[in-house]
Amino acid sequence: MLKLPYELWIGARYAGIGSLRARKGRGDRFVSFVAATSMAGIALGVAALIVVLSVMNGFQKDVRDRMLSVLPHVEIFVTGQDPEQTIQQWKSVAQRVEENPSVKATAPFVAAQGMLMRGQDLRGIQVKGIDPGTEGGVSDLPRQMQSGKLTDLKPGSFGIVLGQELADLLGVRKGDTVMMLAPQANVGPAGFTPRMRQFTLVGTYRSGHYEYDSTLAFVDATDASKLFRDTGNAGVRLRVDDMHRAPEIARAIGRTLPSNMLVADWSRNNRTWFAAVQTEKRMMFLILALIVAVAAFNLLSSLVMAVKDKQSDIAILRSFGSTPGEIARIFLVQGAMIGVVGTLAGVLGGMAIAFNIDVIVPAIERIIGAQFLPREIYFISTLPSDPRTSDIVTIGVTSLIMSLVATLYPSWRASRLQPAQVLRHD
Template sequence: MSLVWQLATRFRRAKQANGFVSFISASSTFGIGLGCFVLILLLSVMNGFQRELEQRLLAFIPHGELYAVSSQGIENWPQAIERFSQHNSVEKVQPYAKLTGMLQKARQMKAVELTALEPDIASSDALFDYIDDEVKQRYTTDKDAVILGKSIAEQLKLEVGDTVQLLIPTVTDDLTFVAPQTIWLTYVGSFSLGGELDNRVGFMPLKTAVEKLNISHGAQGLRFQLSTPFQARQVMRELGYSFEQAVYISDWTRTQGHLYQDIQLVRLIVYIALVLVIAVACFNIVSGLVMTVAEKKSSIGILMTMGLSANKVRMTFMLQGLLNGCIGVAVGTAVGVITALNLTDWITSIERLLGVSLLSGDIYFVNFLPTELHWQDVMITAVIALILSLISTLYPANKAAKLSPAKALS
């Protein structure tokens, strides 16, 4: 093996004397390194978006909902909560009601979707991590309190303590038009999660909503936080089908699932595209080795005449080509890991320096570029690049091993 190593390194050093062969070799190394670097970096960014989706958005919105078909609400919901709480995948269950209507302040109007929650239960929920303690206090003490998304409050130019009017459409059996129901609420504060949620959602106390909507059972539905949010569809159907009362079943994938699907689609496209980039770079290894074999044909013939076996000739050129791949993988992986670990801080510094924002919080659910490095992504990327590099050496190495000493020296 030491002889094979010495021959491979000597052929590699001698190859640098030929400018064109040296350029082909360097381009293959650079291409492999660049592919590894970009693949690791983009996968880390996708991991970061998925982390923020799970920790930020899915901590705020319910993972699943069961809401009654009957206008009277969920029967015996305290007992239902106690039973559902024993399910392995359920972390928390809350009663709720939902109101959709127009919020009016003076001449300004805004369509909103208000979720009514029990203040004592909701104050300990993860969604209230985005709300100031002072706002929480007002929400728990004022029975007519309303907390709105930041964009809604800005559009209506609301100040804490302002009274707003919620207009709710009234549905009749004969579909005749009647005046909308009016609920007067007191604005006590706002939250900012980012994206479209800030522009359309808010919260109010459950008791007030139940009284205004005439829900006799005290809750329109149950909302769930699950320990396995990415299995919400299966879990919610299991819970819904086992429930005695007729209910509608919903989960977060119906409303926000497009975000998760977009992340997975981009991840797949990135993986395919950049693996192909690495494969194309590896083709340069083939070109470089083929030219090296043609250039060193006489040297190979002499070595084989002196007793060097065809297998060792093959291993020599395989090792020579693999060295290019290893250097590219090592450098690209190292730079990719360092960049992925520091990208968020670097981008934030550049944004502050230039006074620009890469991601707008009004559009996206995050206003920064998140990254999260997964070492399995690094290992898979490196292994794929090395395998492709090794495969690229097979043809020229076999061609060198099949050389006839007589023809090579003629």
């Protein structure tokens, strides 16, 4: 039968994990209470870290996926050329980039800034000129249509598809007309006149990304090239087999194209936003790690009190022949057990919340009658969660290291106690 070292049994008893009979003493109950508070502090800190980082991961993933449901993985801009000419020649560019096996679909586009006017309402928008027949290969727009069909956009008909949020803001429905103004004016005998065109709403879409649903409009690429011939950019949109490799694929494609073609991937176009999220995640980890650090200091304090409370026990063990190293290991075991139990409790609790946050948050919102993420303010209206193994392991290891470091000083102090002095005062 395997015989465990006695330091393990005594350390477990001091940590509050020993038998109930061993904890009937008043001093033992006090030590167990202090150990329990230390465990609770570590567990709360670890759980908070896991939940917050999971929510930030989910927020980043959800916004990214909703962005890429409307935006392409890679865009090729043709500079120094009229948008109308680019649209007519886009297939030659597409054939060239489709030689890369990672490219799965291509479609032309015209990008411009404009304004929509409906009665007294005037809204600044981003205009995307697209080819309805090929757009489904590079985005999820055809599957996000709320009313009408994307194929209702026909060259020369000057139809427009708006986000459902933008349509509601303007108060328009399918079949209504809106006036679009281009930033470039026409010069005629009467002077400068704004360049504008009436468009008919042929459908609405909803991507779930409030910023796009309220500011992004789609028209036929030919119509867009005519209206924005001086101010628009034109080129080809691509969808690749792995969006995470989009920067690498974009660089490979860029090396094969002439100098008047610029290649940009989705991470570059939204680089500021994603960099801000990563910075916020790192800072949030450091800030919330302070909760675990405070719990570790609490553990250190509890062990110092335990050493003070157990001086008589230490003196008796030393009198029976225990070495200073064995005494130190008793309190190392005590602190390690508190840290391990607290960390495991925090990991399990944090994972339980992180994996069920889509149920917990709506329940809280119904109880208090308020919404945590209003669509008008945030990109998304629900609280997502994406627990990642790497984050959970990092948090758990960090907590264990802090707990073990906190046990070193009290263990050293316990090993330095002299039994003769302790017993003389007792």
